[in-house]
Amino acid sequence: MEIEQLLMQSLQLLGLGMGAVFIILVLLIVIISIVSKIVPEEVTPPPGMIQTSVDNNHIVAISAALHQYRKNR
Amino acid sequence: MEIEQLLMQSLQLLGLGMGAVFIILVLLIVIISIVSKIVPEEVTPPPGMIQTSVDNNHIVAISAALHQYRKNR
Amino acid sequence: MEIEQLLMQSLQLLGLGMGAVFIILVLLIVIISIVSKIVPEEVTPPPGMIQTSVDNNHIVAISAALHQYRKNR
């Protein structure tokens, strides 16, 4: 293939590629935004909860015991 | 193969299969029972021992340290 | 191959093999010795450091908890 043809084709790919990327990500933005409105809000925040459970010695102790138990079973 | 033949064969399989399952499991029952009589009883109960060792903070601390050591080696 | 030939060849291998092993390990001794003189000494001893961190109960406790947390998550 000649160089001009290749350059032309790569320009086409630039358009098609960026078009595809934008179409898909914009579509995602639209769907996610709609979904976030439909989905009911949670009362307790889940990522915070996990953070807390680390500090919570009680849970750690219990899970350590369980872990030991499972290991030694 | 005709359907009657297949049905006949599957009835045979039912007999052979359940026969094999029962023979093997009954044989196991017999052998295990004999073995349990031959094998000397343990003085210290091993599953209980493990249970205790979980509560035993000392051992847990040591094994945690060992574990760390191995990890950091 | 006749047995004498094989025996001869295995004697050769003995010489070549032990020669290769000694040459390579002696070369390593030389290079390592030179490198150990070039490399600057460290101020804080790194293997000791690790050793210490094992004894440090605080760090062990924290890392044990973290370890548990990661396992049980």
Place this chain on the structure above:
Amino acid sequence: MEQGLLQLWASTGLYNFTFGQVAMIVVGGLLIFLAIHKGFEPLLLIPIGFGGILANIPVAAIAGPDGLLGILYQAGIETGVFPLLIFMGVGAMTDFGPLLARPSLMILGAAAQFGIFFTLFGAIAMNLIPGIEFSMADAAAIAIIGGADGPTAIYVGSRLAPDLLGAIAVAAYSYMALVPIIQPPIMKLLTTEEERKTKMTQLRKVSKLERILFPLILLLVTLLLLPSATPLVGMLCFGNLLKESGVVDRLSNTAQNELINIVTIFLGLSVGSKLAADKFLSAETLGILLLGMVAFSIGTAAGLIMGKIMYRITGKSVNPLIGAAGVSAVPMAARVANKIGLQANPQNFLLMHAMGPNVAGVIGSAVAAGVLLAIVG
């Protein structure tokens, strides 16, 4: 530019979808929903469901011979490696203590395998229905669903009827998840209130040596009588020996954690790759789902009836409910027996007593699989 656009459009899913693929993607999504929302065996059904979605994406050919799922399937399912490694991990996780403490209860795990062989007969009988055509191999692969044991079902299915594997695996894991719904009515129907109230005496302690010898004895008996069951039984015994020997904890821990997890991911995705529309969306699948339910129910009933027999023979010292745990579905079926026992008598803890028949059921269905592979395979 136009040409490129057309090429891109012709490569979209929208352009290439068939109805069957869309339907199977919905099925895959449904499995994932049941796994997450209802807690149906999520360890298997999430990978299977996701694999089913990936396998039905047009153009990408992810389940094709050069796609990720196709490669995993060839490497691990076609060869039988994945289910055997899972079985090794199951062995390393299984405590045969309750079974060893009271070996006679193993008979309950034998009786419950009746579900398998009854279903084999039923599957052949279904050939009388027009549109359904099961060969003996197909029937055997379907019947093993009644073993209530995932890796056994996948191992037998992949050997005897790979085309039906997707439906068989889905049915097996779904019904295992449904044990708490399927079993209780049968249990209540077949047992009296008085029987269900039966308390059982505490299990004796089992020595370390007995635990070490058991996997070796089990392997020995199997290899003498039914070598075709030794791949499955052998790996179960190997995993259990790693655990009970007490001298190779690092191997045992890896077998029951990282290794089984890795293989579970690969196995689930591979099995999902068999949820191809043309194989799954057929009368056969309906037949499989129906027969699987029959197999579970009959197996449960057979275990219960054997439990009632033992209740009589032993002078009311065996609670018949634990017979239902003989189908395997470890440990769900044992928990169900415990729960129904507690409903009849709040001081009646059957869990450990039910674990014996429960793990015996795993052995029983591996033996049944050996028979099917020896005669039908």
Place this chain on the structure above:
Amino acid sequence: MEQGLLQLWASTGLYNFTFGQVAMIVVGGLLIFLAIHKGFEPLLLIPIGFGGILANIPVAAIAGPDGLLGILYQAGIETGVFPLLIFMGVGAMTDFGPLLARPSLMILGAAAQFGIFFTLFGAIAMNLIPGIEFSMADAAAIAIIGGADGPTAIYVGSRLAPDLLGAIAVAAYSYMALVPIIQPPIMKLLTTEEERKTKMTQLRKVSKLERILFPLILLLVTLLLLPSATPLVGMLCFGNLLKESGVVDRLSNTAQNELINIVTIFLGLSVGSKLAADKFLSAETLGILLLGMVAFSIGTAAGLIMGKIMYRITGKSVNPLIGAAGVSAVPMAARVANKIGLQANPQNFLLMHAMGPNVAGVIGSAVAAGVLLAIVG
């Protein structure tokens, strides 16, 4: 004895070395040095560098079809299995929360992919230089370096231009490590002090259900519009679903720890096996290194310009710096955006805001990879 000595001497490295092999061993050592001493992506560059050394040892043929590296390469790179499993692990490690909290910022992750397609054009243009000859497939494989995502680059490279894979992987990981050096000058050049000072409002909390639905929605959109991207996007989504479902933690943990570690070791060594002297020591490699830098820079600039547009449109509520994180290079690029933001305003914490575009960049480059595979592949 003489014969044996000669045979041994003829089998030494000293006797057999070519100049190219020596040079490549030095290159491998350099990569290891950069990885250990400078902290350049050591998880990949140590295995790649070491693999490069092993591959260039004469006589041993470790990278040959029967050598360890050759076997690993065939099993995992040629098939695409390794990068896809890495992507699964990445999915299991990725928190899409920030992206879900403010989805509009995904547009920044789209804009930054301009670096890829501009570089494609640039690579073809380089054919005008004598001695360099890139086919369309080569150009596409090189361009994907601009995606700033290692497994995507390796996946596309192995599919489109396996001969260039060594150089492409080295360039991709090197530039990802160089993000803190490459990006800041561009960021300062293209933004004003006032823009960089822009504070952003705290992100809303994202519910568990949204997190679970996201990977499924992402897969759905991709399979409808661009099935050729579904191997990559699908495994990313699968890994993320394992994590977010919350019911298969043991699989998720294995996917993001042991499994990804094992595959990383194998993938690094395999990629290193493509650092063969005759392929690497060529004008093409220089072109690849140059084009990779261009790709990163243009991608960064495109993200920043889109960031400036959003700064205007949203009434100064978006800090344009986070646009630079759209190239992916997770999480380095987000950290760089945070650092430059802090320099302008010590109370300006952009990290979480930059994570959204950052992970969107991973999706964006996987989509771009899909386009390249669909049209060029």
Place this chain on the structure above:
Amino acid sequence: MEQGLLQLWASTGLYNFTFGQVAMIVVGGLLIFLAIHKGFEPLLLIPIGFGGILANIPVAAIAGPDGLLGILYQAGIETGVFPLLIFMGVGAMTDFGPLLARPSLMILGAAAQFGIFFTLFGAIAMNLIPGIEFSMADAAAIAIIGGADGPTAIYVGSRLAPDLLGAIAVAAYSYMALVPIIQPPIMKLLTTEEERKTKMTQLRKVSKLERILFPLILLLVTLLLLPSATPLVGMLCFGNLLKESGVVDRLSNTAQNELINIVTIFLGLSVGSKLAADKFLSAETLGILLLGMVAFSIGTAAGLIMGKIMYRITGKSVNPLIGAAGVSAVPMAARVANKIGLQANPQNFLLMHAMGPNVAGVIGSAVAAGVLLAIVG
């Protein structure tokens, strides 16, 4: 029914067993007994013994090309992948610090390899006995047992004499387990009480940089002089670099834990699959067991004699006992040296001093393996 019964009977082990298979199953059981009860290298001998049992089950063909063990063997032993990955894990577990602290002691690890080459000669000489016929390749594969290093023995054995692999691996691991029984008499015979009492000065501290450079130097020397040893030495160095670099702890941890555990399970089972009756139950196996013992003893003696030479040269600052640790068998041989030293002098702690020659022995036998592969392979 009769036909089915006959078919089932004809498929039993009882019907199909040969005497050889029964004998080999007993051998497998014996290995497991020794591993559990006597603590003989259980990590390897339990999988090898169990694999040996599985391989000798009639009908099931588990060691056949389509059986689990056969598949694992083809994938990992025939290719050399398993022992090389084990070597990587060993590298990640090995502390070369003691060796770097006093490099001159490496000479002890060189001397102990005399056991290998002496045994090679002995094996060839055994051809004079009627019924035994060892080719040069066989002899080399047997001789490597004297290296006292499992993965090296398996690697060389699988390359040079796959038929003898089962016996070679069993001999290698058995003698490694027997080091505390085999070595002490030789140590006491060849050293005087005064020599054994020799205390050694504390080792200097070794810097992090020296530790990082060592695997690279080792690889460099090996690739220059003996490329055929670089697969083994290279993976050892790679694993050690992962560990010492300090920047890829997650890879190093995986290499020395989960990955090596998984591979150990697979390797053990695969090696066990070579315990086939027709290969193992032969005069050759007796020869291998005998020669392995000779190799260990001669290697120990050679190390001790070199130790005595160093004792003289260094003015009694080297305890000759640590020479025995030069055979490798890490860390057992070093512990034995320590124990015998303590018997002579309760304040004489030789463990760390013996670790240097001990790990040097690993390098030494990998180098010896390279020579054998280069000239015989």
